[in-house]
Amino acid sequence: MSDEFRRAHGGDKSHETNDDDLPKIGERLKSLRKMYGFSQRELAKRAGVTNGTISLVEQERISPSIGSLKKVLDGFPISMTDFLTLDLAPKRKVFYAGKDMKEIASGGDISFKLVGKITQDRKIQMLHEHYQPGADTGEEMLSHAGEETGIVVSGELVLTVGGDTRVLLAGEAYYFDSLLPHRFRNLGQSECVVVSACTPPSF
Amino acid sequence: MSDEFRRAHGGDKSHETNDDDLPKIGERLKSLRKMYGFSQRELAKRAGVTNGTISLVEQERISPSIGSLKKVLDGFPISMTDFLTLDLAPKRKVFYAGKDMKEIASGGDISFKLVGKITQDRKIQMLHEHYQPGADTGEEMLSHAGEETGIVVSGELVLTVGGDTRVLLAGEAYYFDSLLPHRFRNLGQSECVVVSACTPPSF
DNA sequence: GACATTCGTTTAATATATTAGCCGAGATGA
DNA sequence: TCATCTCGGCTAATATATTAAACGAATGTC
Numbered sequence: 001m002s003d004e005f006r007r008a009h010g011g012d013k014s015h016e017t018n019d020d021d022l023p024k025i026g027e028r029l030k031s032l033r034k035m036y037g038f039s040q041r042e043l044a045k046r047a048g049v050t051n052g053t054i055s056l057v058e059q060e061r062i063s064p065s066i067g068s069l070k071k072v073l074d075g076f077p078i079s080m081t082d083f084l085t086l087d088l089a090p091k092r093k094v095f096y097a098g099k100d101m102k103e104i105a106s107g108g109d110i111s112f113k114l115v116g117k118i119t120q121d122r123k124i125q126m127l128h129e130h131y132q133p134g135a136d137t138g139e140e141m142l143s144h145a146g147e148e149t150g151i152v153v154s155g156e157l158v159l160t161v162g163g164d165t166r167v168l169l170a171g172e173a174y175y176f177d178s179l180l181p182h183r184f185r186n187l188g189q190s191e192c193v194v195v196s197a198c199t200p201p202s203f
Numbered sequence: 204m205s206d207e208f209r210r211a212h213g214g215d216k217s218h219e220t221n222d223d224d225l226p227k228i229g230e231r232l233k234s235l236r237k238m239y240g241f242s243q244r245e246l247a248k249r250a251g252v253t254n255g256t257i258s259l260v261e262q263e264r265i266s267p268s269i270g271s272l273k274k275v276l277d278g279f280p281i282s283m284t285d286f287l288t289l290d291l292a293p294k295r296k297v298f299y300a301g302k303d304m305k306e307i308a309s310g311g312d313i314s315f316k317l318v319g320k321i322t323q324d325r326k327i328q329m330l331h332e333h334y335q336p337g338a339d340t341g342e343e344m345l346s347h348a349g350e351e352t353g354i355v356v357s358g359e360l361v362l363t364v365g366g367d368t369r370v371l372l373a374g375e376a377y378y379f380d381s382l383l384p385h386r387f388r389n390l391g392q393s394e395c396v397v398v399s400a401c402t403p404p405s406f
Numbered sequence: 407g408a409c410a411t412t413c414g415t416t417t418a419a420t421a422t423a424t425t426a427g428c429c430g431a432g433a434t435g436a
Numbered sequence: 437t438c439a440t441c442t443c444g445g446c447t448a449a450t451a452t453a454t455t456a457a458a459c460g461a462a463t464g465t466c
Contacts, residue, residue, distance in 0.1 A: 025269055040444060050425055055445055062423055063270035065453075066228055081284045082349075115352055115376040123402050124327065126352040126376065149318055149329040151398050153356050173318040173329065195354050197400035199326050243414065253455055258415060265453055268423075 026060035046075035131186035155192030229263035249278035328404035334389035349381040351401040358395030
């Protein structure tokens with residue numbers, strides 16, 4: 001079993017989220033409003049408040065009440081918590097496409113390809129996994145909190161999670177909590193291809 | 204395009220009818236305060252507000268400003284978003300395997316199967332998507348914050364994200380922020396199969 | 407019983423948020 | 437040029453949140 005695999009399936013704690021401060025209500029609102037192309041008056045009308053309120057909130061000259069902030073956010077299809085956790089500053093790459101994937105574990109009979117090459121500042125990590133006949137990851141020990149899911153695209157996968165073992169054929173799927181120990185094996189005759197995703201990214 | 208698809212890819216506007224999106228500020232606060240065994244005055248002192256404010260907020264006779272709610276919550280080791288999403292986490296199934304997937308959009312030329320049948324209390328939503336030739340989701344209105352990724356398993360997918368259009372062949376992948384408008388089309392001759400994942404789940 | 411303490415609530419005064427309406431700047435057309 | 441939009445910001449009036457200080461009810465002590 002490779003170190004790469006260990007990390008890929010949840011062995012690293014480098015991903016941490018800081019939601020201790022929730023400032024910049026005005027900046028968030030302005031950013032969101034611009035994304036939708038609304039004017040202050042337009043949003044005010046949707047939200048049932050006045051444009052002056054929107055203006056003052058965006059300038060952070062007032063701290064809106066929960067109730068009125070909720071009214072304003074109802075002008076968008078977005079929830080309060082999503083608004084408060086909205087990523088605003090990082091102008092990172094928001095779109096990725098193509099074959100340009102990073103090879104995670106190239107040696108041996110297991111191959112992982114990571115969608116998008118990096119996971120930093122991302123919430124999901126998706127892998128394209130290829131298991132040759134006989135491939136075995138060994139049992140993973142626990143890792144940080146998170147969840148992991150996948151679909152078997154072709155071949156046959158023997159999956160052991162928390163003492164429970166199942167055989168998954170093409171078209172079948174799994175979902176488990178990353179805290180549970182887990183093991184992937186290909187005991188079949190042909191290559192097994194799996195698409196998996198976990199959150200948060202493990203490296 | 205079905206309603207199910209709209210929700211699956213982020214068009215759910217159920218936020219608009221949310222009186223229960225962030226209700227019970229008072230109830231939440233009281234519950235939290237009791238959990239820590241604080242009296243109203245004790246919490247008020249920690250938070251830098253008066254006991255009267257705590258009392259009125261708990262009775263939901265006033266809607267506190269963002270600023271003062273934040274001050275109050277600073278009296279606890281809890282973040283604003285954690286406070287707003289405070290819920291009893293029911294014991295749930297932590298492992299799922301097999302073909303037992305829920306059909307999301309059965310009608311038309313698009314088929315979605317959801318891994319695990321439910322998304323409640325889960326962090327990832329994985330879909331097995333089948334697009335018949337000519338299938339088109341149309342442009343999605345943007346929705347809640349989150350991220351979305353996928354791999355094309357077979358066939359050919361035309362993906363438009365935020366004004367940028369790309370053609371993805373089998374083995375290629377995408378990754379984008381759910382806030383961006385997006386559209387999936389199969390302009391090829393054969394069926395297109397995609398495995399996608401998004402976080403958080405959209406329904 | 408009399409007194410002191412603490413609890414959550416209430417009330418009048420004050421601070422702040424929100425409104426309704428107006429302002430000047432920039433665009434658009436006739 | 438002039439008129440007419442819409443944009444975001446601003447100000448006085450009003451509504452609401454927050455404070456400071458009281459209240460009545462429990463509880464405990466001497």
